[in-house]
Amino acid sequence: MRLIRTLTAVLTAAVLAVPTALSAGAATPVAQGRPAPAAASVPAALPAVDMEAVVKAAQIDPRRPDDTRTAGARAGVLLVERALAARGLLAARWVDGYFGTTTIAAYAAYQRSLGYRGLAATGLPGIASLTALGARRYAVTRPLRPGGRVHWAGSGPVVDTRTRAMLAAAEQLAGRSLVLSQGSCNPGGDPTSAGTHDGGGVVDVSVSGMSAATRTAVVTALRRVGFAAWLRNPRQGDWPWHIHAVAISDTDLSAAAQHQVGDYYLGLDGLADHAADDGPRIPIRTWEEYRRR
Structure with a gap:
């Protein structure tokens, strides 16, 4: 009888000990010898580069008489300047938030x-180059895209799709059709245009x-939708x-046209x-600002 009681007590103690060990954090057979899983790392959010603002600065800052x-x-x-400096293209002293002629050159x-030449390498940022420059450094927000080439009014001079949309909006404001005597992407087409x-x-x-x-009304309409006119x-x-x-902030502008936009912002002709x-x-206003008004 004493032997039976002793065996019963031992078995009872062993059964009661199991949940006690688990509740204390003892490892299960599956987990024994394995380290605890590491917490999943979340990449830090990249800072944002507002493309609309940067492209605007690239047109205006080089024309300023000061460093405003x-x-x-x-x-x-x-x-953008820090990314250029990291590639050895811009000296540290020019990393100042001013998109002047030195930053344009860089x-x-x-x-x-990147392989761009001629009008594709004027120093005015485009969406492809700006995105590539910012890889793992910044994210591009409010992107600008001029679009492909089309003919104005079906068979008229060549413009890009952004410019066509702007002209159509200006027609509505002016209440009349606009006839173009010269379009875009016309290198050397008019020697009096100085390459614009x-x-x-x-x-x-x-x-x-x-x-x-009517002339004044048309100029006003063009300016309202985002042209320097x-x-x-x-x-x-x-x-x-x-x-x-x-068209302000068209990223395919020639260097001469970029200068005209800068002058327009500075109150010049x-x-x-x-x-x-x-x-x-x-x-x-730019076209994008006009659409958001």
Whole structure:
């Protein structure tokens, strides 16, 4: 009897000990000898480069008489400049948030390193080069894309799809059709244009049959939708009356057209004389800003 009681007590103690050991954190047979799994690493979010702001700065800053930064662009420009400096293309002292001529030259050198040439390597950032430069450094937000080449009004001069959309919006505002006397992507097509039409985003609008008031109304409409636009007259150069319009922030702009956009923001007429802008004064907006208004 004593032997039976002793065996019963031993078995009971062993059974009760099992949950006690598990609750204390004892390893199960499956987990024995294996380290605890590491926590999954979450990559840190990359800082953002606002492409709209950076491209705007790349057009305006090189034309400034001082080192004023373009509003809203400094943080993004700094990230771009740091990436250029990391590639040995920009000295550290120029990493300052100002997209001036030195940064333009460095960015053009980077574009050439990617195989771009001519109008594709003017130092104005495009979506492909800006994204490649920022690999593992920053993320591009508010991207700009000029689109492919098309004919205005079916069979008219060549423009890109962004410019076509802008012209169509300007027609609606002006309440009339616009006839182009010259389009974009026309290298050497007009020696009096100083190369502005060589790239994308630039058009000349015919003013034939327009009154003075209508001319002003059309320039105003073009400016409202995001063009740097001026009414040109024969006193300014070897050309007839026409409206010259440059699509702000078209990333295919020629260098000359980029300079005209910068001058427009600085209140100038976009010509070699750097005279004051004589057009209608309205808030300056890009096409993207106009669409978000």
